[in-house]
Amino acid sequence: MEALYQSILDLLSKVVIPDWGQLIGLMPLGLAGLAALWFAWTFRRFATAGPTRRAPARVAPVAPPGLHMPGGSAAPLVAALGAASLFGGMVIGGTALLVGATILALTLLYWGREAIRDYDHATHAKTLPAVVHPGPPPGVHMPGPSFRPILGAMGTAALMAGLVFGGWVLAAGVIILVATLVGWLVDARAEYARTEEADRTGHLESLPAPRWPKGLLQGAAVIFVLAALVQAGVIPPQVSPGGDAGGSPAPTDRGGEPATAFTIVAKDIAFDIRAITVPADTPFTITFDNQDPAGVVHDVDVREGDKTTVLQDQQVVNGGASATYSYDGLPVGSYVFICSIHPVPNMTGTITVK
Ligand SMILES: [Cu+2]
Numbered sequence: 001m002e003a004l005y006q007s008i009l010d011l012l013s014k015v016v017i018p019d020w021g022q023l024i025g026l027m028p029l030g031l032a033g034l035a036a037l038w039f040a041w042t043f044r045r046f047a048t049a050g051p052t053r054r055a056p057a058r059v060a061p062v063a064p065p066g067l068h069m070p071g072g073s074a075a076p077l078v079a080a081l082g083a084a085s086l087f088g089g090m091v092i093g094g095t096a097l098l099v100g101a102t103i104l105a106l107t108l109l110y111w112g113r114e115a116i117r118d119y120d121h122a123t124h125a126k127t128l129p130a131v132v133h134p135g136p137p138p139g140v141h142m143p144g145p146s147f148r149p150i151l152g153a154m155g156t157a158a159l160m161a162g163l164v165f166g167g168w169v170l171a172a173g174v175i176i177l178v179a180t181l182v183g184w185l186v187d188a189r190a191e192y193a194r195t196e197e198a199d200r201t202g203h204l205e206s207l208p209a210p211r212w213p214k215g216l217l218q219g220a221a222v223i224f225v226l227a228a229l230v231q232a233g234v235i236p237p238q239v240s241p242g243g244d245a246g247g248s249p250a251p252t253d254r255g256g257e258p259a260t261a262f263t264i265v266a267k268d269i270a271f272d273i274r275a276i277t278v279p280a281d282t283p284f285t286i287t288f289d290n291q292d293p294a295g296v297v298h299d300v301d302v303r304e305g306d307k308t309t310v311l312q313d314q315q316v317v318n319g320g321a322s323a324t325y326s327y328d329g330l331p332v333g334s335y336v337f338i339c340s341i342h343p344v345p346n347m348t349g350t351i352t353v354k
Pocket residue numbers: 269297298299339340341342347
């Protein structure tokens with residue numbers, strides 16, 4: 001009897017006194033299972049919803065007159081996949097981030113191409129109702145459709161990128177924004193002329209439907225990509241031999257005999273020195289002079305040769321200011337000094353410790 005009682009207790013103890021740690025470990029699985037069940041249930045509800053008997057043939061949806069509805073499109077799903085790959089890239093980091101961003105850009109381009117086709121289809125359709133002609137109430141003038149707001153937003157985005165990266169990208173951003181805004185101004189001027197004309201003729205026509213601004217978009221893309229490449233040091237601007245075309249001065253190599261005090265100047269998002277040699281296990285200093293405009297901050301961190309593992313982190317120095325950084329001694333080997341704000345080739349140098 002006692003043995004039976006004991007065996008029942010043993011059996012119950014597995015249920016009554018569970019291993020909480022393991023149970024908690026199972027919670028994410030349980031939640032995932034619940035979520036899967038919920039999805040399955042929702043899917044089933046939708047699949048079985050509505051009339052069980054349908055008309056013999058499926059009725060094609062027709063938009064009311066005067067309305068244009070785009071057709072069915074896989075683009076939102078494709079773009080969602082692109083966004084997912086970007087997020088995946090953000091989690092994994094490194095090259096995966098670049099791949100994810102590229103996939104997202106491609107999926108958005110796909111969507112954009114579809115939108116352009118739809119737009120061209122709508123503007124070329126002969127049956128399109130003359131939306132101008134019931135028209136707005138008398139005395140009210142409505143400007144026609146325009147790409148300008150989108151272009152202006154793109155120009156502003158380019159300018160913002162320029163404010164972040166400075167230098168050539170900033171110049172490109174200003175050019176793109178000015179180009180888009182000037183176009184807008186031209187449109188507004190033409191619109192005004194038509195309105196004025198309407199005062200005499202009593203008949204107000206909108207501007208013709210705008211063409212897709214291919215030239216402006218291509219030009220802006222080329223300028224922006226070129227500026228970004230120059231900024232990143234991938235393609236340095238050509239400096240004519242003997243003459244100065246305003247390019248950054250060639251970096252000085254202070255490699256050779258070890259020293260413990262250095263002066264590094266930062267100008268145009270570039271260090272003037274890109275190699276130093278220090279004695280092993282000996283502290284050293286860098287007097288850092290930031291000659292870029294105020295607002296463009298730099299620092300000089302010490303990293304492993306892989307350029308990513310931070311060994312010694314320093315505070316940033318604002319444009320127009322300077323500071324003397326103190327570094328701890330390093331074991332024999334090769335390291336890099338780098339600006340953590342602009343980790344580009346122009347702001348990366350080698351430290352040889354011997
Ligand atoms: Cu910098």
